[in-house]
Amino acid sequence: MTLKTVSSVLPLGFKASGLSAGIKRSGKPDLALFFSESPCVASAMMTANAFKAAPLVVSAQHLAASKTRALIANSGNANCMTGRKGLRDAREMTASVARQLALKKEEVLVASTGIIGKPLATDKIKAAVPGLVSSLSVKGFPSAAKAVMTTDTFAKTASLQAVIGGKTVTVCGVCKGAGMIAPRMKMATMLAFCFTDALIEKAALKDALACAVDDSFNAVTIDNCMSTNDMVVLMANGRAGNRMIKKGSPEAVRFSRLLRQVCICLAKMIVEDAEGATKFIEVRISGTATKPQAKDLAFGVANSNLFKCAMFGSDPNWGRIAAALGATDSRLKQEDLRIKLNGVYVFNNGRPVAVKDRGLLKGRNIVVDVAVGRGKSGATVYTSDLSYGYVRINADYN
Structure with a gap:
């Protein structure tokens, strides 16, 4: 399948906008809206955190009750652990958009990101919604992407196209996240919104999202801290006019690959923009009995503070890696272990290997290859x- 990269292109039938509603004291953009001219089948994956934020609770209810037409998201305030008022505020956000667009409130999803435990300035949001709606545009994707940023240093977007079912299908996505990133969605502070003009049944859409998230947003970690607000949403409006993509079909496989590439691109951007980061690290595990076992080992290394500090110092200290692996799975055997850093063996066949290149880890990108022989x-x-x-x-986030 040939994939075509397209810059900040929304799929057919989608519009977006972003502006400042005054939620952030800085005056930076903090309110985004995404809208489809046609009803969408939609699916979402949300944090496994027990203290889910009010917007997630409301969005889950709306997804179960109706097709989806719009999504409103604010930054600067998480609307989390805010009690009944938080739920009322999240519902009022969806109702404000519904009134302006002549929709049912259940057709609108809502997301928030920012500081936990503070009341949401809904009056400011409601006052900004008319302008948000009037500025909806097929060229509004970059503005919307900026409006969901918190500690991010750049807007994170990706768009790809491929021919599926006889038509060109577009998948685009936007995400935010730079810290408080840890997976386990059934996910990081992380929001991701993906949109496609593919004609696809809901079962196929749900499967594609689960597969894409497993290899992307559920394969990144910055600080092993799971957020209360994480959510990935996928909306499909069918405007591409392709043959219906059904679960288990070759077209479903092609669509899943397309979505997976968009999500991996976005997930890597989160790591590139990690708070205070000087290194982008790829931990690759091979030689396990199952993929979940390999993933557990990879996270064992990636979440080790000692390993991460060693990488900050460009120190090829393979002992930090070995210790993290052994703590994750006690069945591993030293004689089966092989470790490479940027393609150079530092531990092989049960023995350490002297590193002659003192500049081995001086660059920004580091690849850790581990084979465990199982x-x-x-x-x-x-x-x-x-x-x-x-x-x-x-230390100074609040």
């Missing part, structure tokens, strides 16, 4: 180093 499966996880900058940002 099977033929593998997995990859993306992470960053742990720097002084990360501590400074999070």
Whole structure:
């Protein structure tokens, strides 16, 4: 399947907008809207955190009750652990958009990101919604992407196209996240919204999203801290006019690959933009009996603070990696273990290997390859180093 990269292109029938509603004291954009001219089949994956934010509760209810037409998202306030008022505020956000677009409130999803435990300024949001709606545009994707940023240093978007079912299908996505990133969605502070003009049945859409998330947003970790607000949403309006994509069909496989590439691109951007990061680290595990086993080992390494500190110092300390692996799975055997850093063996066949290149890890990109000799499966996880900058940002977040 040939994939075509397209810059900040919304699929057919979608519009977006973003502006400042005054939620952030800085005056930066903090309110985004995504809208489909046609009803969408939609699916979402949400954080496994027990203290789910009010917007997630409301969006889950709306997804179960109706097709979807719009999604409103704010940054600067998480609307989490805010009690009944938080639920009322989230519902009022969807109702405000519904009134302006002549929709049912159940057709509108809602998302929030920012500081936990503070009341949401719904009066400011309601006052901004008419302008948000009037500025909806097929060229509004970049503005909307900027409006969902918190500690992000750049807007994260990706768009790809491929021919599926006889028509060109577009998938685009936007995400935010730079810290408080840890997976386990059934996910990071992370929001991701994906849109497609593919004609696809809901069962196929749901399967495609689950597969894409497993290899992307559920394969990144910055600080092993799971957020209360994480959500990935996928909306499909069918405007491409392709043959219906059905679960288990070759077209479903092609669509799943397209979505997976968009999500991996976005997930890597999160790691590239990790708070205070100086390194982009790829941890690749091979030789396990199953993929989940490989993923557990990869996360064991990627979430080790000692490993991350070593990478910040460009120190090829393979002992940090071995210790993390052994702590994750006690069945591993030293004599089966092989470790490479940027393609160079540092531990092989049960023995350390002297590193002659003192500049081996001096660059920004680091690849850790680990073979454990227990099977033929593998997995990859993306992470960053742990720097002084990360501590400074999070010591003064509030």
